[in-house]
Amino acid sequence: MNTLLISSFFLFGIIVGSFLNVVGLRLPIKQSFVHGRSECPHCTHPLKWYDLIPLISYIIQRQKCRYCHKNIAPLYPIVELSTGLLFAFSVRAIGLETELMTALLLIALLMIILVSDLTYMIIPNRLLLFFFPLFILMRLINPLTPWWSSIAGALGAMILLALIILISKGGMGAGDMKLFGVIGIVLGFKQTLLAFFLSTIIGALIGIILLMTEVIGRKQQIPFGPYIVIGTLLTYFFGENLANWYFELLI
Numbered sequence: 460m461n462t463l464l465i466s467s468f469f470l471f472g473i474i475v476g477s478f479l480n481v482v483g484l485r486l487p488i489k490q491s492f493v494h495g496r497s498e499c500p501h502c503t504h505p506l507k508w509y510d511l512i513p514l515i516s517y518i519i520q521r522q523k524c525r526y527c528h529k530n531i532a533p534l535y536p537i538v539e540l541s542t543g544l545l546f547a548f549s550v551r552a553i554g555l556e557t558e559l560m561t562a563l564l565l566i567a568l569l570m571i572i573l574v575s576d577l578t579y580m581i582i583p584n585r586l587l588l589f590f591f592p593l594f595i596l597m598r599l600i601n602p603l604t605p606w607w608s609s610i611a612g613a614l615g616a617m618i619l620l621a622l623i624i625l626i627s628k629g630g631m632g633a634g635d636m637k638l639f640g641v642i643g644i645v646l647g648f649k650q651t652l653l654a655f656f657l658s659t660i661i662g663a664l665i666g667i668i669l670l671m672t673e674v675i676g677r678k679q680q681i682p683f684g685p686y687i688v689i690g691t692l693l694t695y696f697f698g699e700n701l702a703n704w705y706f707e708l709l710i
């Protein structure tokens with residue numbers, strides 16, 4: 460595959476990623492992300508265009524605000540870089556097919572959720588309502604086999620999550636349930652279950668590590684959204700292989 464194409468998707472992803480940061484930060488608190496100037500979250504000094512170059516500004520300014528010298532959260536450059544890498548990986552794995560659009564939309568949704576769930580512990584309804592019809596449209600263009608796997612995935616995941624929320628009383632929220640409903644359309648029934656399984660395992664592992672290293676306290680709530688992000692991306696790109704590998708282990 461063309462190196463130029465892959466690198467342009469990488470750059471495109473980094474730029475999109477910086478917009479996704481803004482959406483993730485402003486949508487949950489109902490600020491406009493189209494209008495309104497960017498400002499430092501600490502000193503609210505308005506930021507100039509050269510403070511806002513994705514990744515580059517962060518590196519040049521040594522992770523600090525130019526005006527108040529407070530640290531800039533590493534989450535923003537991480538989201539920019541991840542979006543760039545994932546966009547590049549998508550075009551390499553899928554090629555210039557219509558399914559590429561589904562992949563880019565899925566990555567965009569998940570990156571926004573990463574920012575908003577880590578910052579506010581919110582998965583905004585408006586965000587899910589925006590992406591839901593887009594994914595339905597993409598699955599009408601590129602149906603799964605069988606086509607109704609999308610519907611089964613969305614319903615199955617929401618019922619499963621609803622049961623878990625009822626039984627566990629906490630840990631997972633209504634936002635996570637609705638998110639899985641949207642993801643189910645893209646992944647279909649089997650893969651949505653795999654994504655859920657992976658999210659839970661990864662969540663448990665990281666949770667144990669965070670507790671053991673005392674990064675978080677025993678009673679502290681941790682958002683589940685980031686694990687769903689990781690589990691979903693792994694499943695979307697490697698689901699087939701992961702499922703085969705898992706079944707081979709069983710046999």
Ligand SMILES: [Zn+2]
Nearest residue numbers: 499502524527
């Ligand atoms: Zn500042």
